[in-house]
Amino acid sequence: MTENSRTRLVESTRELLWDRGYSATSxxxxxxxxxxxxxxxxxxFHGKEDLARAAMQRNAEEMRIQVDADLAGPGTAVDKITGYLHRERDxxxxCRFGKLAQDAEVEASAALHTLVSEMFSWLQMRLTEVIEQGQIDGELSAEVNATSVAAMIAATLQGGYVLARAAQDTAAFDLAIEGALELLRAIATPR
Amino acid sequence: MTENSRTRLVESTRELLWDRGYSATSxxxxxxxxxxxxxxxxxxFHGKEDLARAAMQRNAEEMRIQVDADLAGPGTAVDKITGYLHRERDxxxxCRFGKLAQDAEVEASAALHTLVSEMFSWLQMRLTEVIEQGQIDGELSAEVNATSVAAMIAATLQGGYVLARAAQDTAAFDLAIEGALELLRAIATPR
DNA sequence: GTCTATAAAGTGATAGAC
DNA sequence: GTCTATCACTTTATAGAC
Structure with missing residues (x-):
């Protein structure tokens, strides 16, 4: 039972970090x-920051597994990105990380901010790889910059959360995702 | 001098709300x-919430004026949206509003949340109008859903802020905007 | 109209009993 | 390894002097 309290602390922190962010979680x-x-x-733990670090590390592990599952599957680049964007979400x-990226106290903590920073740069790298492969396969236009399209997709997701939360309605999120996919398909060659 | 303290309070609140959000601003x-x-x-003022409301109302006034200046100018729909997205930003x-949309205490306050909610629905409406006009003019493909493209543009902007902040580097923001514009141009008919 | 003093509750952390 | 008591500090708000 020595690890039970520890685990319960980490899990509770993960939930509270998600709902209230870091600064507002006592x-x-x-x-x-x-x-x-x-x-x-x-x-x-040494304190609040150390506990948050442990919780965020668990979040990062789960996130990487989920993204890899979405992007490493079969199908075209458009299929993979569509699968990733259409994955069921709360x-x-x-976003567990997007919310923390905006938190002033997270930004002030090198240990915490690094976890957020690395998560997003890893995500954009994975998306870029998928798009570049689509270009190599002749599925996507070679005219576009794979890095910027990857950034746009990651941004649409993060911004979709913001719009949905502002409207208290998931429709805004769904619309933004749909818009991104419509335009992505516009640079795909019909096959 | 009766209004001097009041004005200084509102201006200070606007700055702090921008940097630290609502919950974290004492x-x-x-x-x-x-x-x-x-x-x-x-x-x-009646208290913190009332003062924040006054500050956010000022933000809303300024935001509407700026967006109208960008979107009501001359040129095509792509010109207008490019101008809006390329406007100089900190x-x-x-984003003054995007940050507050994520704040749990703002969401809990009807008065504050309404200001955020109305700002974003107004913005998406204005963007939709511009895209629809582009479709009427034959500049943009009638195949796409104007509402979803507008949501995608608003989301790219908000998400761009999140990515840039996570990376502590404006390059991620610029890339996301570039990606959105590249794809927008893909549905524009060459003229 | 603006100030300072003060209050009750909450913050993150430590001490020491068990 | 877990608990409760306590600390110094900060939070939002009120009271009352000037």
């Missing part, structure tokens, strides 16, 4: 959610 | 930045 709220005392947290809750 | 920080005492704030500071 150790007290984490302890209440995990159902453990304060001493337990300071035994397993849209109104937002 | 009345104390606002007072320090404005250089006025606490009684002054509670004389002019990218690493992010």
């Amino acid at each position: 150790p007290r709220a984490i302890l209440d959610a995990a159902g453990v005392g304060q001493g337990s947290m300071y035994h397993h 849209v109104l809750r937002g | 009345p104390r920080a606002i007072l320090d930045a404005a250089g006025v005492g606490q009684g002054s704030m509670y004389h002019h 990218v690493l500071r992010g």
Whole structure:
């Protein structure tokens, strides 16, 4: 049972980080959610920042597995990106990393910010690879810059979360994704 | 001089809201930045929320004027949207409204959330109008859904801010914008 | 109209009992 | 390894002097 409190702390932190971000998440709220005392947290972790780091590392592991599952599957580049963008998401809750990227206290913490930064640069690299392969295969126009299209896709996803949250309606997210895919198909050669 | 303290409070709040969001901005920080005492704030406003509302209303006025200036100018639909997307921005500071859309305390306040929500629905409406006019003029393909392309453009902008902030580098923002414009031009008929 | 003093509650962290 | 008690500090807000 030695690892049970630790795990519960990390899982509670992951949920609270997702809903309220880092700055607005108090150790007290984490302890209440995990159902453990304060001493337990300071035994397993150095403090709030250290606990958040552990939670974000778990998020990164899961995210990489999910993205790889979407992008490494069979089909064309458009199929892969469509699969990635259409994956079921908790849209109104937002992106676990996107929310933290905007958090001033995360930005002020090198340890925390690095995790966010690396996640997004890895994602854009993976998307770029898929688009470049599509160009090599003659599926996508070689005229476009693969890096910028990859950035546009990652941005549409992140911005879709923002628009949906502003409208309190997932429709805005779905529309943005649809728009990106419509335009992506416009640079695909009919086969 | 009766309005001087009030104005200074609103302006300081606008800056702090932009940098730290709503939850993380304390009345104390606002007072320090404005250089006025606490009684002054509670004389002019009911409290933190009321002051934030006044600051966000000012932001909304400015935003509408700027967007109208970009989109109501001369040129084609692609020209207008290119002008809007290429407007000089303080990218690493992010979007005044996008940041607040993600703030849990803003979402919990009907008065504050409404301002964010109305801003984004108005923006998407204006972008949709421009794209629809481009389709009527035969400049843009009638095949695409104007509403979804408008959502994609708004999302690319918001997401571009997120990516740039994550990378601490405006290049990610510029790439995303470039990608969106490349694809937009792909549905424009050469003239 | 603006100030300072103060309050009650919450913050992140430490101490020490068990 | 986990608990509760406590700390110094900050939060949003009110009271009352000037």
